Amino acid sequence: MIHIEGLYKRFGGYEVLKGVNLHVRRGKTRVILGISGSGKTVLMKHMIGLLKPDRGAVKVDGEDICKLDDKGMLQVRRKFGMVFQQAALFDSMTVGDNVAFPLREHTKLSPEEVARKVAEKLDVVGLNGAEAKFPSELSGGMRKRVGLARALVLEPTCVLYDEPTTGLDPITTENVDQMILEASAKLKVTSVVISHDIGSAMHVADDIAVIHQGVIVEDCPADALRQSRHPFVQKFLATWFGKQ
Amino acid sequence: MNAVVAKLKGALEFAGQATLDFFTEVGLVTQFMARILSASVRPPYRVKLLLQQAEFVGVGSVFIILLTGFFTGAVFTLQSAQAFQRVGMESMVGSTVLLAVARELAPVLTSLMVTGRVGSAMATELGTMRVTEQIDAMEVLAVDPINYLVVPRVFASAVMVPCLSLIFLVVATVGSFIVGVSVLGIDEGAFMARIEWFLDPFDFTHGLYKAIVFGVVLSLIGCYKGYNAAGGARGVGMATTQAVVIGSISIFVLDYVLTSILLIGAPD
Ligand SMILES: Nc1ncnc2c1ncn2[C@@H]1O[C@H](COP(=O)(O)OP(=O)(O)OP(=O)(O)O)[C@@H](O)[C@H]1O
Ligand SMILES: [Mg+2]
Numbered sequence: 362m363i364h365i366e367g368l369y370k371r372f373g374g375y376e377v378l379k380g381v382n383l384h385v386r387r388g389k390t391r392v393i394l395g396i397s398g399s400g401k402t403v404l405m406k407h408m409i410g411l412l413k414p415d416r417g418a419v420k421v422d423g424e425d426i427c428k429l430d431d432k433g434m435l436q437v438r439r440k441f442g443m444v445f446q447q448a449a450l451f452d453s454m455t456v457g458d459n460v461a462f463p464l465r466e467h468t469k470l471s472p473e474e475v476a477r478k479v480a481e482k483l484d485v486v487g488l489n490g491a492e493a494k495f496p497s498e499l500s501g502g503m504r505k506r507v508g509l510a511r512a513l514v515l516e517p518t519c520v521l522y523d524e525p526t527t528g529l530d531p532i533t534t535e536n537v538d539q540m541i542l543e544a545s546a547k548l549k550v551t552s553v554v555i556s557h558d559i560g561s562a563m564h565v566a567d568d569i570a571v572i573h574q575g576v577i578v579e580d581c582p583a584d585a586l587r588q589s590r591h592p593f594v595q596k597f598l599a600t601w602f603g604k605q
Numbered sequence: 606m607n608a609v610v611a612k613l614k615g616a617l618e619f620a621g622q623a624t625l626d627f628f629t630e631v632g633l634v635t636q637f638m639a640r641i642l643s644a645s646v647r648p649p650y651r652v653k654l655l656l657q658q659a660e661f662v663g664v665g666s667v668f669i670i671l672l673t674g675f676f677t678g679a680v681f682t683l684q685s686a687q688a689f690q691r692v693g694m695e696s697m698v699g700s701t702v703l704l705a706v707a708r709e710l711a712p713v714l715t716s717l718m719v720t721g722r723v724g725s726a727m728a729t730e731l732g733t734m735r736v737t738e739q740i741d742a743m744e745v746l747a748v749d750p751i752n753y754l755v756v757p758r759v760f761a762s763a764v765m766v767p768c769l770s771l772i773f774l775v776v777a778t779v780g781s782f783i784v785g786v787s788v789l790g791i792d793e794g795a796f797m798a799r800i801e802w803f804l805d806p807f808d809f810t811h812g813l814y815k816a817i818v819f820g821v822v823l824s825l826i827g828c829y830k831g832y833n834a835a836g837g838a839r840g841v842g843m844a845t846t847q848a849v850v851i852g853s854i855s856i857f858v859l860d861y862v863l864t865s866i867l868l869i870g871a872p873d
Contacts, residue, residue, distance in 0.1 A: 409745055411741050411744065411745070431640075431749065435747045435748075435749060438745060438747040441745065442745075443745045445741070449737060449739055450739070450742075451739055451743075452737070452739070462746065463747075466649075466746065
C-alpha cells in the first residue's frame, strides 16, 4: 500500500532521514520503533505528504504522492487517517465537533446520524458523553483518544498512529492496542504505528522496522525481531526484555 | 583603503540580501494570493464561516470605529475652523473636513484600526493552529485549510472594511457638525450647503475603493503571517507583530499608489 524508496530529508544542516526504504503491506500493521528524535514522526509525515522529501519517492497504491498537486493530494488523503503525537485537536471546537468534522466535510449524513456516529466512536475510546467539552478541558490522554476517534470516524483504509499509547495508563493502552488490532482484523485497515513501547509493538505488529541514525536498520516480521543481529536493535530489546 | 572597500562590499551585500529577501517575500505572498483565489472558486463555499468572520471583522469593530470616527471628525473641525477663521471662510470647514475624511481618513484610519484588532487576531489564530499542528491535522482530514480558514477571512474583510469605512465617514460627519455648528457656532445652513456644493460622489467611491483594497491586504498579510508561523509561542508572537507592522505600512504605501491612480480618473 505504501512504498518508500531512498527517502532523504534534512532540516537546516541536520540530516534526519538518510535513505529510508520501507514497505507497508496492504491490510497489515507495520510498527516503527526508534529512540526519541530518530525521525519517526518525520518519516510518518512524509507518508501523508505533510513534508516533502529532499530526495526519494513515497508511493501510495503505486502513485508517487510527492508529485501530486493540491487537489490530487486531497484525493489521496481521503484514504488516510492520522493520529498526531500531540493529538492536534481543533481547540476552537468541542470534542463532538472535532470528531464530527470529517463526517460533515466528506459525507452527506443527517445531523442525527452524525451525532450517533460521534457518540459511537467516543464510546469506543471510552469517552462517552464528552461531546460538549472543549479540548482545553481534557487531559493529555483524553485528547489523544479524541484524536483517535477523529482519525477513525470515516473508517479510512489506512491509519497512521504517531505514538497512540505513549502517556496512557496500562489499561487504556491495552484498549487502544485492541482497537488497532480490531480495525486491522475486521475492517482490513492498513496501519502504521510509531512506538517506543516494545511490548505494545510486539502485540499489534505484523511487521516491525527499527529506525536508527536516519536509516532502517532492521525490517522483519514481528516474531523475528528477537533474532536480530544488529547491535542497536539488540540494545534496544535488552532494555525491555531485561526487565522481564 | 582595503578596509573601506571591505565595508562597502559588506554594505552592498547586505543591501543585496535585503532586496532579495524582500522580493522573495513578495513572490511568496503573491503565490499565497493565487492559492486563495483558486481555493475561493472551488467548492465547498463556506457561507457559514464567511458570516462568522464578517461578524467578527465587521460587527466586532463597530464600536471602535464609532469612537475613532466621531473624534476624528470633531478634532479636524476644531483645527481647520481655526485655520479658516484667519481668512474668514468658516463656512468651508465642513466640506473640507468631509473631503479629507471621505477620501483619506475614513479608509486609512478604519483599516489601521482593523489591522490592529483583526489582522493581529488572524495572525495569532492561524499561527497557533500552525504550531500546534491543527493546520496539518486539517490537511490530513482532506480539507484544504486555505479554503476553510483563509478564504472566509479575506472575503469577510474585503466586504466589511468598506462598510466600516462608511460608518466612520457618517459618524465623522456627525462629529464635525456638532463641533462646527453647536460648539463653534458656524451657521448651520452655510455648513450644510457648502458640503453639498463642494463634495462629489467621486469622493465617496474613491474612499470605498481604497477600503476594499486595504481590507484585502490587511487580512491577506495577517493570514499569510499566521499560516507560515513557525517556532512555538515566540513564532506566533512574531507573526502577530509582523502582521500589524507590515499591514500598517502596506496601507500607507498603497494609499499613495492608489491615490495617484484614482486621481487620474478624477473629475475636476
Ligand atoms: N520542522 C522541523 N524543523 C527542524 N527540525 C526538525 C523539524 N521536525 C523534526 N526535526 C528534527 O528531526 C529530528 C527527528 O524528529 P522526529 O519528530 O521525527 O523525532 P521522533 O522520532 O518522532 O521522536 P519522538 O519519539 O520523541 O517523537 C529531531 O532531531 C528534530 O529536531
Ligand atoms: Mg515523534
